[in-house]
Amino acid sequence: MPIQQLPDTLVNQIAAGEVVERPASVVKELVENALDAGATRVDIDLEEGGARLIRIRDDGGGIPRDQLPLAVARHATSKITSLEDLEEVGTLGFRGEALPSIASVSRFALTSRPDGAEHAHRLEVDGGRAGELSPHPHPPGTTVEVRDLFYNVPARRRFLRAERTELGHIEEWLRSLALARPRVELRISHNGRQSRHYRPVGGDGEHLARVAEALGPDFTSQCLAIDHSGAGLRLHGWVGLPTAARSSANQQYFYVNGRAVRDRIVAHAVRQAYADVLFHGRHPAFVLFLEIDPRRVDVNVHPAKHEVRFRDGRLVHDFLYRTLHEALADTRAGLAGGQPAAGSIMSGAGPGGTGGEGGAMSPSGAIGMAQGHRDGGHWGARVPGQSGLGLAVSDTVSAYRELYAGGAGARQAEPMPAQTDDQPPPLGYALAQLHGVFVLAQNAHGLILVDMHAAHERITYERLKRAQDGDGIRPTPLLVPLSLALSEREADTAEAHAEVLSRLGFELRRTGPQSVAVHAVPALLEGSDARQLVLDVLADIAEHGDSRRVHEARNELLSTMACHGSVRANRRLGVPEMNALLRDMEATERSGQCNHGRPTWVQLGMDELDRLFLRGR
Structure with a gap:
């Protein structure tokens, strides 16, 4: 068959195969054009x-009459004029392929009235064949x-x-858009009935209201706010608490x-x-916004613009990881960031849970830490003083440390914040032990229940990690060097990243x-499968420039050690020991979950307890 020039209609239909996958693709392209035109x-x-x-x-701003035919012509756009514009794209659409591609596979009509124009004009396109322009009544916009x-x-x-499936794809994309554009009003109707209305919100401080409207109150009541800048990057938004992880992404x-x-x-x-x-098999929830110089990211790598390519992917990866890692590390039990909602019960975060989709705590009357200072800064009559326990906090910490001295959990004392009689610590003070498994404590909000094994497991685990991090990753020489056959690319990676491998505890020498x-x-990690570990580490370095395989394998081993070295069920603890466990939970990173992702504590607020006993009815 001879080479021939394809007709424009067929070219547009081929392009439509890349741009127009389903109705949701059409909605995406058209709504993005509206936003680029300044629509509110x-x-x-x-x-x-x-x-x-x-x-x-x-x-939005509308399209002048003489430019309407250009709007449905291939590679015609108002958003870029030069290569420099393409290298720092600031608009959502820019290819100039969407409208002609959509028009080639539909019965298409474009009506627009620019600001200041007396009336609008309409252009109809049927299967890629454009008709004549005609006047048409229409308010300013398109x-x-x-x-x-x-x-x-x-x-x-x-x-x-x-129909329901296609509508679901459209609604999901519009939900994603609503999260990113809180000041834009979106009205969605289906088959003549309004199905969704996203009302505009004000400044950045009200953005969370749009998030709650799009994702529901469960997310916003169990999330951490993120806002961190560095290296020319800014990450802000919200990440769900680990206990609010979901069964799907x-x-x-x-x-x-x-x-x-x-x-x-x-x-x-x-x-x-x-x-x-x-917890194994769970997925975090998040709404995150990365701001970066447009010249440092290529958005022109996918026809539908779903994917991007970073010029310095390693920098972006490390920035995201460190920002989120540090934020999650501060989710200590009892603090505002790591506190379960008062009056909430775990409903599926672990095996056998029967909770909803989120597998998280189901809030019923959530009380934030900021609400704790009642009665003009005091905690109120329901909160007991510590004097009845017979020992000061420092004494109970010492007793608890002596209980586990020399074990896997031994460590140096951490400075604890001073507490006053009217401001007890976040997890309150221990009351009793239930069946040798749970610690019951009373704080400003009501009743605290702690799984003592899970809590001590996290405390011990974090101590072991700190000890290992202090010593660094030490290598151990092999009595007989292990010869590995690799691909040439893997051998090149090993040779080029010898310093990175050395920091991870490996010594590799190229032999061919x-x-x-x-x-x-x-x-x-001596005694582990060295061959597979080396291959995995080299694969990570080739893709990301570094690897956390060793750290993850190390952490898995330390987690096992912590599990076996922690206080077991049916171990009787005295009140001083239980109080010291609570204080250590408050001082330990990630203490809201054990090493396996299970929750370590839960709060039952006074309102919830009142409802359980029908008080006030």
Whole structure:
């Protein structure tokens, strides 16, 4: 078959195969155009899941009459004019392919009235064939109508799913957009009935209200606020507490300069940050915004703009990991960031749970730490003084330390904040022990229950990690070097990153184009599968420039040691020992969860207790 020039209609339909996957793709492209035009309100009208009708109306700047034909021409755009513009794209759309591609596979109409124009004009396109411009009544702004999507491409239309499924994809994308653009009003209707209305919110301080509207109060009541800048990057938003982890990754929203993206570097950094606190098989929830110089990120690597490429992926990865890791480290039991909602019961964070989708604490009358200072800064009559326990906090800490002296949990005393009679510590003071498993304590909000083994396991684990971090990762020489056959790329990586490998406790020497000899491995991991560990570490270094495989393997071993070295169930503790356990929980990073991600404590507020006993009814 001879080489020939394809007709424009066929070219547009081929491009539509890349840009227009389903009705949600059309909604995405058209709404992004509306936002780039400065719209503050967008109305989305749908019929039959978008397959029959998609109508997008905005109050943006509009399109002049003479530019309407250009709007449906290939590679025509108002958003870039030079290569320099392409290297620092600040708009959501810029390719100039969306409208002609959509118009080539639908019955398409574009109506627009610019600011100051006396009336609007309308352009209709049927299967890629444009008609004549005609005057049309319309308020300032633009309306795009897409009817009978894929009517002229039956093979593509057969791939559409059920109406409810297609509508679900549209609603999910609009939810993602609503999170990123809190000041834009979005009205969504389906088959003539309004299905969703995102009302605009004010400044940045009210952004969380939009998050609550989009994701529900469960997320906003169990999240940490993030706002950190460094190295020309800024990360802000919210991350769910580990105890609010979900059974699927359906509440993970990440934005780069306001653009929703999916990225392996981001996913890897988040997964590592949560590695020490998530229960097996659970997924964190987050809404995060990364701000970066547009010249340091390429958004032109995917036709639908779902993916980006960072110029310095290693820097972005480390920035995300360290920011989230440090934020999660501060989720200490009893503090505002790591406190379960008062009046809440764990409902599925561990095996056998029967909770909802979130697998998290189900709040019923959440009370924040900021509400603790009642009665003009005092805790009120319900809170006991410590005098009845017979020992001061310092004495109970000493007693608890002596109980485990010499064991895996032994460590130096950490400075504890001074407490006064009217401001007891966050976890309060111990009352009793239940069946040798749980510690019962009373704080300002009501009753605290602590799983003493889970809590002590986390305390011991963090002590062991600090001890190891202080000593560094020490190598142990192998009596007989281990010869490994590798690919040439893996051998190149081992040779080029010898210093990184040395910090991880490895000594590798290249012995040939496709072979290395392992002369030393991390001392703590001696006896493990050295060959597989080296291969995994080299794979990580090749992709990310570094590896946490050794740290993760080390942590797994330390976790096992901590589990066996912690106080067991049915071990009787005195009140001083239980109080000291509470104080250590308050001073230990990530003490809201044990090493396996199970919760270590739960709060029952006075309101919840009153409801249990029908008090006040």
